[in-house]
Amino acid sequence: MKRIIAIVRPEKMEELKEALFAADVSGMTIAQVMGCGNQHGWSEYFRGTEVLLNMIPKVKFELIVDDEAVDSLVDLICDTAATGEVGDGKIFVSPVEEVIRIRTRERGEQAI
Numbered sequence: 183m184k185r186i187i188a189i190v191r192p193e194k195m196e197e198l199k200e201a202l203f204a205a206d207v208s209g210m211t212i213a214q215v216m217g218c219g220n221q222h223g224w225s226e227y228f229r230g231t232e233v234l235l236n237m238i239p240k241v242k243f244e245l246i247v248d249d250e251a252v253d254s255l256v257d258l259i260c261d262t263a264a265t266g267e268v269g270d271g272k273i274f275v276s277p278v279e280e281v282i283r284i285r286t287r288e289r290g291e292q293a294i
Contacts, residue, residue: 183278183291184252188243189217190263190271195241201262202245205255208294211244220268240271246278246294 190198195212202210216237225232247255256273264270283293 183281183294184247184249185276185278186243186245186247186252186255186259187274187276188245188259188263188271189215189240189273190243190259191265191269192239192241194263194265198243198259198262201258202243202255205258207245207247207255209245213242213244215240215242219272238269246281248291248294 188198192214199210199212217240218236218238225234227233243259245255252275256275259273280289281291281293282289286293
């Protein structure tokens with residue numbers, strides 16, 4: 183099992199969510215987050231003083247999937263979330279040692 187974390191633009195949230203459901207992803211966690219990368223924010227003026235706003239709103243998707251599904255889901259996320267501009271986001275893939283469904287105590291892939 184793998185965990186896929188995708189940080190994407192907020193305007194891509196609904197489109198990506200629908201694409202993941204269409205790809206039969208059984209569940210996901212979505213959170214609004216703030217961060218910065220190569221964009222480094224932007225400048226605004228407040229009462230005549232320049233203020234650097236370096237935290238940019240993003241949306242974080244977290245998925246736990248079978249190993250075999252990782253490549254196709256990464257491709258789907260890239261195809262759906264890309265605009266071609268700086269700030270499209272990042273995808274992180276990491277191993278998951280165990281999953282436990284609290285209600286039934288099922289473990290492993292049955293708990294996904």
